[in-house]
Amino acid sequence: MVKPVAARQSVSAAILRGVVVRQTVMVCVLAVVAYLAVWWGFSEEDEPASTMPVFLTDYSKAEKGSCVRFDGPGENDLGLTVVDCKGARAALKVGTVLDDTSGKCPRGDYKVLRDTRHNAALCLLPNAAEGDCFEFDTDDLQRSVVSKFDCAAPRVNVQVVGVASGSCPEEAELGVPYEEMTLCLRRVR
CATH class of the missing domain: 1.10.287 (Helix Hairpins)
Structure with missing residues (x-):
């Protein structure tokens, strides 16, 4: 038992x-x-649900006017995600797509990303509308990390007071010219 x-x-x-x-x-x-x-x-709060992000490793396939965000921990990573320009993470917009890495961007202070694998380059500018707030180095946009924040964020250093086709309004402390517009900014901190 x-x-x-x-x-x-x-x-x-x-x-x-x-x-x-x-x-x-x-x-x-x-x-x-x-x-x-x-x-x-x-x-999902940052990006509208109606768009599917597209991972972009070949910069020659980018379209002028599309907005992008970097994937990975830094901006030196190859690969961008195309996002809806209305999303909170859409800090940069494609101004021009160059079909040669040695090409030059049109008039303006663009952030340039070069893709040597596909012999292409992107001329990026801030995706800005009046009232938007950013953290970026206004003296050297090329080396700066460009981030869009809520205006109350402590990292914000500039606010867009206008996007002009000509000169900026009086309240603007500096104007950043681009081929088709001038980004009018005032320093926040």
Whole structure:
């Protein structure tokens, strides 16, 4: 009789271990699903749901007027994502696509990204409208990380007071000229 009791106990223990393992796996799966749902919910606030981001590794395929954001930790990474220009992360807009890495951008202070693999370059300018706030180096846009923020953010250093076809209004402290417009800015901090 000792053997059947021991056998029943080992079967019960195996069943209990199986239940515990299944419960642990289920809790882990639910935690991952909950995390992804929260991440998706918050990330969707920045980009309108109507657009599908397109990862762009060949800069020659970029279109003038499309907005982009960098993928990865820094702007030196090859690869941009084309995003809706109305999204909060759309800080840069393609001003011109050059079909040669040695080409020059038109008149203006563009941020230039060169793609030597596809022999193309992008001339990028801030995706700006009146009232937008940015953090960027107004003296050297090429080396600057260009980020758009809520105007109350402590990192903001300039605010757009106008996008003019000619000269800037009086409240503008500096004008950044581009081929088709002048970005009129005032320093915030």
